Amino acid sequence: MARVLYDLYGRDEQLRFSPYCWRVRMALAHKGLDVEVKPWRFQQKDAIAFANTDKVPVLCDGDQVVADSFAIMRYLDDAYPETPAVLGSGVSYQRALLFCHFVDRQISPALFRIVALDLLAAIHPDDRDYFRATREARFGCTLEEFHSPEQGQALLYKALAPVREVLRTSPFLDGETPSGADYLLFGSVMWANIVSRQAPVIEEPLVGDWFKRLCAAHNGLGDQALTVRDLGDEQSA
Amino acid sequence: MARVLYDLYGRDEQLRFSPYCWRVRMALAHKGLDVEVKPWRFQQKDAIAFANTDKVPVLCDGDQVVADSFAIMRYLDDAYPETPAVLGSGVSYQRALLFCHFVDRQISPALFRIVALDLLAAIHPDDRDYFRATREARFGCTLEEFHSPEQGQALLYKALAPVREVLRTSPFLDGETPSGADYLLFGSVMWANIVSRQAPVIEEPLVGDWFKRLCAAHNGLGDQALTVRDLGDEQSA
Numbered sequence: 001m002a003r004v005l006y007d008l009y010g011r012d013e014q015l016r017f018s019p020y021c022w023r024v025r026m027a028l029a030h031k032g033l034d035v036e037v038k039p040w041r042f043q044q045k046d047a048i049a050f051a052n053t054d055k056v057p058v059l060c061d062g063d064q065v066v067a068d069s070f071a072i073m074r075y076l077d078d079a080y081p082e083t084p085a086v087l088g089s090g091v092s093y094q095r096a097l098l099f100c101h102f103v104d105r106q107i108s109p110a111l112f113r114i115v116a117l118d119l120l121a122a123i124h125p126d127d128r129d130y131f132r133a134t135r136e137a138r139f140g141c142t143l144e145e146f147h148s149p150e151q152g153q154a155l156l157y158k159a160l161a162p163v164r165e166v167l168r169t170s171p172f173l174d175g176e177t178p179s180g181a182d183y184l185l186f187g188s189v190m191w192a193n194i195v196s197r198q199a200p201v202i203e204e205p206l207v208g209d210w211f212k213r214l215c216a217a218h219n220g221l222g223d224q225a226l227t228v229r230d231l232g233d234e235q236s237a
Numbered sequence: 238m239a240r241v242l243y244d245l246y247g248r249d250e251q252l253r254f255s256p257y258c259w260r261v262r263m264a265l266a267h268k269g270l271d272v273e274v275k276p277w278r279f280q281q282k283d284a285i286a287f288a289n290t291d292k293v294p295v296l297c298d299g300d301q302v303v304a305d306s307f308a309i310m311r312y313l314d315d316a317y318p319e320t321p322a323v324l325g326s327g328v329s330y331q332r333a334l335l336f337c338h339f340v341d342r343q344i345s346p347a348l349f350r351i352v353a354l355d356l357l358a359a360i361h362p363d364d365r366d367y368f369r370a371t372r373e374a375r376f377g378c379t380l381e382e383f384h385s386p387e388q389g390q391a392l393l394y395k396a397l398a399p400v401r402e403v404l405r406t407s408p409f410l411d412g413e414t415p416s417g418a419d420y421l422l423f424g425s426v427m428w429a430n431i432v433s434r435q436a437p438v439i440e441e442p443l444v445g446d447w448f449k450r451l452c453a454a455h456n457g458l459g460d461q462a463l464t465v466r467d468l469g470d471e472q473s474a
Contacts, residue, residue, distance in 0.1 A: 085328075088328055090329075091322075091329050091333075091412060091416050091417070092325070092332065093412075094410060094411050094418070095329065095332035095333060095335075095410075095411070095418055097402075097403055097406075098332075098336060098400070098403050098418065099332060099335060099399075101398065101399035101402040101403065102399040105402075106398075106399075161343075162335050162336075162338035162339040162342055162343075165335075165342075166331065166335050169334075170331065173331060173335060174331050174332070175327065175328060180328070181331070181332055181335065
């Protein structure tokens, strides 16, 4: 059965930094499910209109079409009950949902401030005007004004306090092995890590080591990802 | 089998505002376990020295002695596996632990800024010097300087964003019925609610209604609690 994931790409077709697509790629790997990844760009709205969305990830699984990373993770748990759960059900699911909102509201905005201009440079040249216009409208300021690595690091450090506490007692957020909560946070950290011209984005060892463990998980899926640091200067690319 | 919970009291022996004791009282009610609640004050360290702690809650369950609210919730799940779980095990437990740290690091400090001086007034007169000295050392400023309801409300509103998102889709954080995540947050809100001279502490309807539902749960355990608003002025008390 054909399984296809639409995944955002940037200035290089192999540069894949979408935090939401990384959540899904880790969830698929967690379950041992193969997928064909189709590169997609911000303005190729027509290509995913069939899924009634204008954003990736979009997963096509046989005749099932699912958009939104959290909905895809939930779908995978439902459709493949014989595979290890990523979100789980009942209170496990509810608590993962809460953590998802925490990551989206606190962690990702802090990371965005750290890498805003690096992110702009990582985006496909044809998408940069679109990206700038949509994000500046959202933030109410220019990307140059929003870009504030020191402030972002301070916000990130504060927001990560509960994460650090858990990582003092277990190697992953979800315990001895990684699972849904880990992938939810990992997606955002991976996003910033791939586009950052000055990695590592995570400066502290507890969370930094967790990130390395996750990059190595699932046969090094994260370790194998292309980053902007692997690419030459844009002029010579 | 005798089950005893040491619980903090304030200027009235029936005024019980400890957030950590409320977590435990809700967990016990969730499991249908009776308990004898023993009133305790901040400086009665000798009375709980047997538990190798100087803080409540302390639960004595037959010959088992457990201190720390999260440890007590975990103990209750382990000791009474036939009762409904509060934290659960595996990823449920891990995600509850993460949320516990989130509440302790973000929600409780915001609430403290809202009610700092109300809290001082709610404490037993003989404990106020102790309370002021220990908290001012922790905060690095006077309680009067720390007390800042407007700033606290702004911090609280921001910190509660993930909670609001979950409550848009389910009546309780843990789903259709309350459980561990609900009690972890409830303890802190109840603490502020009991000592606040100007309730309600939660000004927004989504979280405010959740709080009311929890106060009504378990035969109205929360609704029956004495608050400072039920007491007269201290002079006439």
